[in-house]
Amino acid sequence: MAGNTVDNTALLAELQAIVGASGVLQGADMAAYEEGARYGQGHARLVVRPASVEQVQAVVQLCAAQRIPLLPQGANTGMVGASTPDMSGTQIVLNLSRLRATCEVDAANRSVVVDAGVTLQELNEKLEPHGLWFPIDLGANPSIGGMIATNTGGTRLIRYGDVRANLMAVQAVLMDPPGEVVELGRALRKNNTGVDWKQLLVGGSGAGAIITQATIQVHARPTQRATALVVPASDEAVMELLQAMERDLGDWLAAFEGISGNAMQAAIDHVPNLRNPFAPEDAPDFAILIELEANAATKYSNLDLQEALNGFLEDQFESTIVNAALGNAQELWHLRHSISEGARALGKPIAFDVSVPRSRIMEFCRQGRALVARDYPFLTVVDFGHIADGGVHFNVIWRKDAAELYDAAVVQRLRDAIYTMVVQDFGGSYSAEHGVGPHNIAYYRQFTPVLLQQWADGWRERLDPQHLCGTVDLGVAK
Template identity: 55%
Template sequence: MSALPPEALRTELAALVGAGQVFTDPADTERYEQGARYGDGKAALVVRPGSAAEVAAVVHYCAVHGVPLIPQGANTGLVAASTPDSSGTQVVMSLERLRGEIEVDRANRTATVGAGVTLQDLNERLAQDGLCFPIDLGANPTIGGMIATNTGGSRLIRYGDVRHNLLGLEAVLADPPGQVLDLMSGLRKNNTGYDLKQLFVGTGGTGAVVTRAVLQVHPLPRQTATALIVPTGQDAILDLLIALEGEFGDFLTAYEGISQAAMQSVLDHVPGTANPFAPEPVPGYALLVELSSTASRELLGVDLQQALNDFLERQFETLVTNAVLDGGADLWKIRHSISESIRQQGKLIAFDIAVPRSSMVAFRTDALAMLQRDFPWLRLFDFGHWGDGGCHFNIVWPHEATPAFDADTVEKLRVAIYDLVVRGYGGSFSAEHGVGPYNERFYHRYTGPAVQAYAGRIQKAMDPHGALGRVWFGPAPAP
């Protein structure tokens, strides 16, 4: 912990980045201290460097003086890794000013971007060249934050996560303090030793601060087909996925599951949405399927919407009981509005989990039975990425429920769900949200001791004094 007086800390950091980029007034710091879902702390101050050189200077100063530093992008994370604790001793370093020009290399199909560039701004620029960065999310994070959490999204089945689309990066190291590591390669093939950039992917802002990146980008689709499909039953979901992959291959871009409760929640609470199956009622479960191609209908010789319609007609009664096809926007609005809608119905208890695709049906069946047996007053609004085994197994404790909300019961629920996911089905307690103070205890619960020990040695080598971030990937300290 730093022994520097607060005023001295403010003065010294202001000398590095400019007085207007150091915030101490609560009116200015509040938005950096409150997480999107979790994280409600108090920062010593907020500093906003505007270049890699200024990031290096801030990291060097804080590391040398023992000031804990929390890197932050757009603050859209969901595990509290980018917000300070309640001590008032941690400095939040916002990277939102690390923007600059987005450099697009059309021939190499890459984009070089600052860590503070948002996903929306990147895609607006790429669209000018017929390209996109196809990590589809419900938020608008910065590229640096996406690297730190290795975001995936709804189209991972086709394009992969951030890790699969990251070619190079620039990072400021915690040790030696402030040293800039240049890994800004735009190569797709480079087999020359350790792939060091991977040390900074999905590790929650520990060890180093990403300041720039080289991303692989993709052509914009020229035709898209979307359908909301009612399967004949839970057992048909994976058979339908296999059939779609066999029929359409890489044209299959998304395969998303939406429960009846989740869809009804959107219809009840989000203006401008309507039941796509009307006059039929909302089905017990539906699948949002998207096909896309960068080839035109004329060149491909296939209209994807018609091809999907023909495919579904062949599956009626065996795998499909109903389907709605359209251009996609309205159906995706339902999918993207689920999280917003369920927050209005009580206390949200969110689970971001993954199991092998082949275990999704069995997991959901067992988890539903467990909820009905042990927590019957809770309501499940599950949805997610059947194509990659991911599931947002979101549960609401209704405001009017009996018993009243109780934190100890929520902890028992979390342990029960995660034990089933990890120990029962070999899954992950954090499919794409990463690890932060909110769920770090589960990392230590489920990660093997040899893995924790090795990860701790790596983290200690990268950051021997624990200068950066809020997560410890080594063995948990003894109680």
């Protein structure tokens, strides 16, 4: 490991003086901080775990003075390699998970001031007694700081928006002037007093500044839910169904998750205790997991959400938009959340987190599957996604039982082909909800106008002139 060649004696003492002996990790203790959830595997020089903003400030001042690169890290659940150090062994991982003393709920303002290291789950536990929650839903337990750095979307975006839509303010420790704390925004829903600078830290993959605290809008907890797994009569029927739902049940639509036949089969074949909701001979090519949520007291509205959903779906049967519908929310979400595990059991996943205008999402899936079938017949598409917000996890599996051996060059060609189709043919995005990071930086350079890369240069110069903070540089490649 490159890190071993550096003499850390003096640095270690300086860092320990700031964060205490237990706040600095080295050697084998760093392993969990060096490997990412999906991509990213590197070597840290040291791992530092400050427990207060003042400690973050002091660490930043030290690193800026000695020109030591810093890698801010939350719960390290990111999907694009932005939360793990590179291979150089020169970066200090600034892990923020001990920064979690503050979680102040203002119930009347429906907002919370929360330290960057607090996890989504902890936050929701704090909010529950107030009848509130932060409804962004995803298959991990990230930290709040990490959620801002990736602008997390998840399965309920259509009802609640992404992190950006719920972010009132950000506190960050700057690289220039080193260690300066800046407050961007306030606990306000209306505030138009110049450039909204916090927006530049949202989805920024942790580059340029250390997010230490945030003020976020939270929501009233739902009083009812209703769930169904439906089989649309055709690809065309999917949008028809979605538009009908937004017209007739629009107040409650929270999730509209597409699951391809392959995705369902992979989960059922490989995840224990997962019941196939369909008889084997009825296995559909495509199904949609629908969830409604309500914030409505039944005493005033007599609302029975499941009854409303069932009535709506009966009419869709009659107009042949929907072929079948099944219940049991817990089982259905278990199925939905088992897809990734099923896919991994099938072979090595090649993940695509893409989005297109949702009006073209079924067309994209069709063309994408056709491309793989034609050019890569030994690969299996296991696609699923958030139809209502245009996001698709168009994942492709290099099956364990494939005759061809895994070949990184083939994977690269596939990536190029799918992303080109998404971006150029469908007006879509090569990274819907996971950000850029080292994993997507080559596509950032390919698809981002040079002018905007130059703008990023200017912003980075202003924010972090020594280029010390984070793994990716969105400026023009030097």
